[in-house]
Amino acid sequence: MSELTSEQLDELFGSDVDSISEEEGTKSQLDLPTVNVISEKFTAIPGLRLVRQGLSHAVQSTLLEFIIAANYFQNETTNQAMHFGDLPDSFAKVGTWAKSCTDLLNDIDRHPLFNQAIINLYRSGEGIRSHVDLQKFDDGILIISLLSSCVMIMTPASEELKNASSYQNDEIADNVGISIHLRPGDVLALTGPARWDWAHGIPAREIDVIHGEQIQRGSRVSITLRKLKCSAVGAIELSQRP
Ligand SMILES: O=C(O)CCC(=O)C(=O)O
Numbered sequence: 001m002s003e004l005t006s007e008q009l010d011e012l013f014g015s016d017v018d019s020i021s022e023e024e025g026t027k028s029q030l031d032l033p034t035v036n037v038i039s040e041k042f043t044a045i046p047g048l049r050l051v052r053q054g055l056s057h058a059v060q061s062t063l064l065e066f067i068i069a070a071n072y073f074q075n076e077t078t079n080q081a082m083h084f085g086d087l088p089d090s091f092a093k094v095g096t097w098a099k100s101c102t103d104l105l106n107d108i109d110r111h112p113l114f115n116q117a118i119i120n121l122y123r124s125g126e127g128i129r130s131h132v133d134l135q136k137f138d139d140g141i142l143i144i145s146l147l148s149s150c151v152m153i154m155t156p157a158s159e160e161l162k163n164a165s166s167y168q169n170d171e172i173a174d175n176v177g178i179s180i181h182l183r184p185g186d187v188l189a190l191t192g193p194a195r196w197d198w199a200h201g202i203p204a205r206e207i208d209v210i211h212g213e214q215i216q217r218g219s220r221v222s223i224t225l226r227k228l229k230c231s232a233v234g235a236i237e238l239s240q241r242p
């Protein structure tokens, strides 16, 4: 894979990528740590687990290099790409790392671990409405955050949201729910109640306030790994988040 310059990253994703140093950015292998990592838990939301900064700058950069080389987001209206079936190697490796070197997916035992990946690009100020991932996806969803921080809001899901067969247009009310600050390199797992009974969403805004501190959002990329309950055939789809 060719080297990724900071200019290229700036051009594609905005200028909030300074934390990826040139030296680290040019290292393309996926050197995931092999030590066992214990995730942070959230008393109010059983099954929500977070490994903060689980992925080094080098790993984040490798994932971004792949996403840039794949050219998903050339078209200005495209902000979501989905892979079905066999996943890009670097994505699959993060999934395997999460299963074998962390407790993020302790309750999940299956093969393949994941057969669907969504890459979401959030241009500065964009979000994703509050939703429960559709029932056709199994338990155990992994969300990898890249480039910029954001706040994800978790709220107890209505019966309607839990059983939706397509995503509803639910806005996130201000000051409702539990805020989870996601930073680049963080890996979040939704399992059990956190996956089935809680809705998650990211409010569309330029600035998040965390513990009284204002945090400016830049462009953010996330990779969500999921397992379709039925088997998946290899395909790639590009779309606009509904
Ligand atoms: O971007 C994220 O962090 C969440 C993405 C998500 O929830 C989804 O694609 O279903």
Ligand SMILES: [Fe+2]
Pocket: 131, 132, 133, 200
């Ligand atoms: Fe989701």
